[in-house]
Amino acid sequence: MKYIIGIITLLCICSTSKAQSYEDKRCKCICPSISSVTNSSETGHASRIMYITNVPPDMCNCDGVILPRIGKEIFGKEQEFCPRCECKYENRNTTIIKVVVIIVIWVISILVIYMAFLIILDPLLNKRIKGSYQEHTNEEDEISAAGPMSHHMSVRGNVLNRVGHQQDKWKRQVKEQRRNIYDRHTMLN
Known part of the structure; x- marks a missing residue:
């Protein structure tokens, strides 16, 4: 169900992005303000204006864009204005950009789901470990005395106990490292 909602959401996003008409090929020109050439004081001299148009690569210049x-505003001063413009032809693939973004979103979603699973599983493991804690003795003696049916149950219980013990050991190590680094300002060997 969650996957269907995710797919529908992605389709909606893709359809709205198509409606916004992004161009894969474009010419982008950055020019100074018109007032820098016409000597009028309408706008500041430091401002720059960007012009973006979809033209062929050979037309990506001041004359084409x-x-x-x-042209009417700078009539007669084209030779002074055009050299100050920087025009670049850009060719990009928005499909690849969309695919990469979708993959990143999926990876983050999977990690969040995994984290939620671990958060839910942690209390269950700790409850089971605390409820079935036994003094650790020789495992071979316990298995041979209990019989074949209890062998499967004890193996499953031992696996959960081992996972819980490893998790507790890891948590203790992390606490010790934090204490050494933040309180004592030393590193573990």
Whole structure:
């Protein structure tokens, strides 16, 4: 059920992104403000204007992108304005970008689900370990005295106990490391 909701959400996102009409190929020109050439004081001299258009690569210049838009405003000063513009033709693949984003979202989702699973499983393991704690003795003696049916039960119980003991051991090591690093300012060997 969760996967179906996730797939529907991704399809909605993809359909809305198609409606926004991102271009994979474009020409991006960054030019100074028009007032820097016309000597008018309408805008500041330090501001720059960006023009983005979908044109062929050979038309990605001031003549193909800028002059059709603002040619009337800078008439007669084209030779002064155009050299100050920086035009770059960009070719990108938005499909690959979308796929990478989707993969990253899935990985993060899987990690969150795994973390939730461990958070839910931790109290169950600790409850079972504390409820069935026995003094550790020779395991071969216990298995041979209990019979074949209890052998499977004790193996399963021993596995959970071992997992719980390893988890407790790891937690103690982490606490010791934190204490050494933050309180004593030393590192463990």
